[in-house]
Amino acid sequence: MKRVVLLLALCVTALLSVWLVTESQKKSGVLEAIEARRSVRAYKDTPVEHEKLEFLAKCGVLAPSAMNKQEWEVRIVENKEWIDGATAAYLKAVEGTDKAKYMLTPTFKNIFRNGSAVIFVGAPDGLFSGENVGCLAQNIMLAATELGLGTCFLGSVQMMFAEPAMAEYLQSLGFSEGYKLRYALAVGYPDEAPEAKPRDMSKIKFVE
């Protein structure tokens, strides 16, 4: 009888160990996402599920912000007509210039690096404004990576949406008074798997 109890105890311990290892591996999701994230500029036509976009935006606003003021606004566009309309308006405005040449790659679908959805982020000018929205962006990009989605940070929308031809699109994002468009994040199911770009680890120094 004692042997049976001992054997059972051993089995339970072994199972518990396996479970603990599995659980601890699950918790490494963020670390895996940090290593796996890339700027993706080619996406499948498959739209991103509405619930996933909602989830990503929530991950964004879970980011820290100075004094928890949360001075940011997030606008999600999943409407292909809007994306294609903004693309057509911008291309028409910059037709024949270098700005258009730089955009029009053979796999070009839209001005948002071909994302099937776009998350726009606005914030007022002010102390720590860039830091706040930077934290928000990284939360979204890492969460997206974990969900198997690609993203691309698009600072260039600041310039694009400054074109007079884009005014109606900028307005339709509905940012509050005093809030400026800071960046957009292209989101979609990746249709490319870029290599990791090199990083300069000599930028890190321990101070004695």
Ligand SMILES: Cc1cc2nc3c(=O)[nH]c(=O)nc-3n(C[C@H](O)[C@H](O)[C@H](O)COP(=O)(O)O)c2cc1C
């Ligand atoms: C502030 C900022 C602005 C960026 N703007 C653009 C952009 O307008 N268009 C673009 O294709 N990529 C843009 N990127 C993406 C960078 O080019 C990319 O992060 C960098 O080359 C490193 O590659 P990785 O993201 O794959 O590691 C931007 C990234 C940051 C952080």
